[in-house]
Amino acid sequence: MGKKNDKQEFVAHITPRSEDFSQWYTDVILKTDLVDYAPVRGCMVIKPYGYALWERMQAELDKRFKATGHQNVAMPMLIPESLLLKEAEHVEGFAPEVAWVTQGGNEVLPERLAIRPTSETLFCTMYAKWVQSWRDLPMKYNQWCSVMRWEKTTRPFLRTSEFWWQEGHTIHATPEEAQEETLQMLEVYRDFAENVLALPVLTGRKTDKEKFAGARATYSMEAMMQDGKALQAGTTHNFGTNFSEAYGIQFLSKEGKLEYAHETSWGTSTRLIGAIVMTHGDERGLKLPPRVAPIQVVILPIAMHKEGVLERARALKAELEAAGLRVELDDRDTYSAGWKFNEWEMKGVPVRLELGPRDIENGVAMSMRRDTLEKKPLELDGIADTVKALLDDIHTTMFEQARAFRDAHIYTATTLEELEKGVQNGFVKAAWCGCRECEDKVKELYNASTRNMPFDQSGMPSDKCVVCGKPAEKLIYFAKAY
RNA sequence: CGAGGUGUAGCGCAGUUUGGUAGCGCGUUUGGUUCGGGACCAAAAGGUCGCAGGUUCAAAUCCUGUCACCUCGACCA
Numbered sequence: 257m258g259k260k261n262d263k264q265e266f267v268a269h270i271t272p273r274s275e276d277f278s279q280w281y282t283d284v285i286l287k288t289d290l291v292d293y294a295p296v297r298g299c300m301v302i303k304p305y306g307y308a309l310w311e312r313m314q315a316e317l318d319k320r321f322k323a324t325g326h327q328n329v330a331m332p333m334l335i336p337e338s339l340l341l342k343e344a345e346h347v348e349g350f351a352p353e354v355a356w357v358t359q360g361g362n363e364v365l366p367e368r369l370a371i372r373p374t375s376e377t378l379f380c381t382m383y384a385k386w387v388q389s390w391r392d393l394p395m396k397y398n399q400w401c402s403v404m405r406w407e408k409t410t411r412p413f414l415r416t417s418e419f420w421w422q423e424g425h426t427i428h429a430t431p432e433e434a435q436e437e438t439l440q441m442l443e444v445y446r447d448f449a450e451n452v453l454a455l456p457v458l459t460g461r462k463t464d465k466e467k468f469a470g471a472r473a474t475y476s477m478e479a480m481m482q483d484g485k486a487l488q489a490g491t492t493h494n495f496g497t498n499f500s501e502a503y504g505i506q507f508l509s510k511e512g513k514l515e516y517a518h519e520t521s522w523g524t525s526t527r528l529i530g531a532i533v534m535t536h537g538d539e540r541g542l543k544l545p546p547r548v549a550p551i552q553v554v555i556l557p558i559a560m561h562k563e564g565v566l567e568r569a570r571a572l573k574a575e576l577e578a579a580g581l582r583v584e585l586d587d588r589d590t591y592s593a594g595w596k597f598n599e600w601e602m603k604g605v606p607v608r609l610e611l612g613p614r615d616i617e618n619g620v621a622m623s624m625r626r627d628t629l630e631k632k633p634l635e636l637d638g639i640a641d642t643v644k645a646l647l648d649d650i651h652t653t654m655f656e657q658a659r660a661f662r663d664a665h666i667y668t669a670t671t672l673e674e675l676e677k678g679v680q681n682g683f684v685k686a687a688w689c690g691c692r693e694c695e696d697k698v699k700e701l702y703n704a705s706t707r708n709m710p711f712d713q714s715g716m717p718s719d720k721c722v723v724c725g726k727p728a729e730k731l732i733y734f735a736k737a738y
Numbered sequence: 739c740g741a742g743g744u745g746u747a748g749c750g751c752a753g754u755u756u757g758g759u760a761g762c763g764c765g766u767u768u769g770g771u772u773c774g775g776g777a778c779c780a781a782a783a784g785g786u787c788g789c790a791g792g793u794u795c796a797a798a799u800c801c802u803g804u805c806a807c808c809u810c811g812a813c814c815a
Contacts, residue, residue: 276808276809278808278809279808279809282807282808287749293806293807297805297806349814352813352814353813353814374815403815405814405815407813407814408739408812408813408814409739409812409813409814411807414815415814415815419815421815468815476815487815488814488815489815490815491815523815524815525815526815527815556774558773558774559773559774560773561772561773562773589773591776592772592773592775592776592777593773593774593775593776594773594774594775594776594777595775595776595777596775596776597775597776598775598776599776610774612774613774614774615774622774703810703811737814738814738815
């Protein structure tokens with residue numbers, strides 16, 4: 257009693273989202289134990305709760321990669337400088353952010369080694385060795401690893417010097433097949449983002465200015481954070497024969513002709529964890545999508561010193577686990593029920609089940625869903641199925657809520673003034689002439705960039721470019737981006 | 739990397755202007771009472787004041803450098 261201020265203090269440790277979005281984000285990821293800062297410039301330590309989330313994401317993605325015919329491999333972390341230099345555009349793009357190893361033991365190395373910022377150069381070198389004939393194609397490999405980019409400004413998950421990701425690299429006999437692969441993997445990413453992470457994304461093609469260094473075409477999925485800024489959540493690239501020409505990946509075709517292979521690559525990273533936080537989180541903290549939440553259901557025994565409560569709670573846990581759910585039984589007696597409620601809400605567990613003597617007597621458990629905070633008693637009889645359905649509903653509700661937010665923050669602009677206003681709060685959908693100068697101008701004036709050009713180009717708001725007024729070529733999204 | 743701000747116990751902060759024995763709340767530990775929305779009582783532990791130099795009889799406080807975080811730019815998944 258008389259501790260009202262203390263009660264508020266715990267929640268107040270998270271800066272209100274409405275007050276300072278950046279600080280809210282930092283508070284949430286630190287206080288929910290997803291991550292900590294490392295004693296290395298710009299690097300993060302992913303803690304058990306955060307890593308469990310990443311493992312769930314990996315499992316879901318990996319399953320989809322395998323289902324589309326890809327195999328995992330492991331490449332070295334170091335790239336000899338001479339190898340990195342072979343594709344000019346690629347080097348130019350990555351050179352400013354490469355970290356170098358110059359010494360081994362006590363000896364200075366004759367050739368310095370780059371710590372991989374991405375592994376196109378290694379994959380291409382190996383593909384050149386492995387591919388001889390059209391019968392060897394396609395080769396569709398992926399690796400899970402970390403890469404290092406010496407970034408100027410870093411933020412946990414969104415941009416760190418070292419980050420964990422997957423990079424798929426494939427080579428194909430024909431341009432059609434490479435293009436099909438590029439679009440297929442973008443679709444795999446979209447499906448994963450929307451149906452697993454509950455993140456609505458806009459897919460489309462990047463402009464030449466924004467495409468990957470060395471790519472002929474880059475496609476992306478773009479998500480909107482709750483401050484209206486865009487987060488590039490995944491990219492796929494079609495390199496054509498750019499890299500195979502530089503690295504000599506040639507094969508004998510069916511017709512006996514020596515041809516260059518067509519290459520693609522695609523990647524998603526731990527940045528997606530940041531996207532989950534910034535898309536779904538609220539004033540209480542995290543809100544984790546049920547399909548990747550490390551803990552889907554937390555059981556809180558109430559008055560657990562009373563006879564039979566803990567036993568019944570354990571049986572409930574076993575029953576739910578047997579049904580394939582990820583369950584935590586919080587039987588810590590050091591904290592009050594109310595304290596635990598708040599902690600698990602902050603950590604974003606989708607469903608809480610309270611089980612006390614009264615519930616047991618009535619044959620129910622009191623449920624609370626994190627997305628809407630709605631409480632409802634659930635019959636213990638057949639509860640596993642009920643909870644599964646509830647988790648599915650939470651997923652759908654979270655996705656719909658995020659999509660409604662996004663759609664409400666997409667503005668159509670036909671003038672620069674409208675564009676300026678729009679990118680303060682969200683994305684701007686506009687007609688664009690296709691020239692680099694107009695992109696640069698928007699960047700310079702409003703610090704916003706082009707995100708991508710949707711595949712469905714219908715519904716152009718104007719036949720004139722929003723920037724220069726010349727005839728419009730493309731429907732495109734502009735936004736400030738992370 | 740440029741401009742501005744912050745850094746004192748695990749967390750949140752006071753103390754810095756005007757140099758003079760390191761403080762508060764929460765948390766933690768131990769014992770007890772509690773337990774359906776952030777419990778209570780009692781006792782205890784915990785800090786080379788981000789780090790490195792310097793000035794001084796004396797530095798959390800003044801000076802220089804450096805690191806990290808936040809905001810705004812330039813660069814990027």
